[in-house]
Amino acid sequence: MTSLKQTVRSLITAKKSIVTLEGRLLQTLARMAAKGRGQAAKPSSRRRVLKCPRCSRKFALPLHLGRHLSVTHKRKSQRAASSGR
Numbered sequence: 001m002t003s004l005k006q007t008v009r010s011l012i013t014a015k016k017s018i019v020t021l022e023g024r025l026l027q028t029l030a031r032m033a034a035k036g037r038g039q040a041a042k043p044s045s046r047r048r049v050l051k052c053p054r055c056s057r058k059f060a061l062p063l064h065l066g067r068h069l070s071v072t073h074k075r076k077s078q079r080a081a082s083s084g085r
Helices: 002-036 062-072 078-082
Strands: none
16 A cells, blocks of 8 residues: 555656646747747737727726726617617
């Protein structure tokens, strides 16, 4: 029973090592691919910005843009429009 526990522990340790090495490999490949395209290898820190089509307000989430459109510009939700209300 003791040898089985030791075998399982060594397998778990080996698996952790493999996962770590795989992560490093993927990071290196990503850096190399970014350099090959002429781009910097930094992660993208730009957030997606959604702009209202009727005014100059900007929103981070589609939910906020939809709420703004329905309240400010009196646009009904698609769910209410499709149900015939």
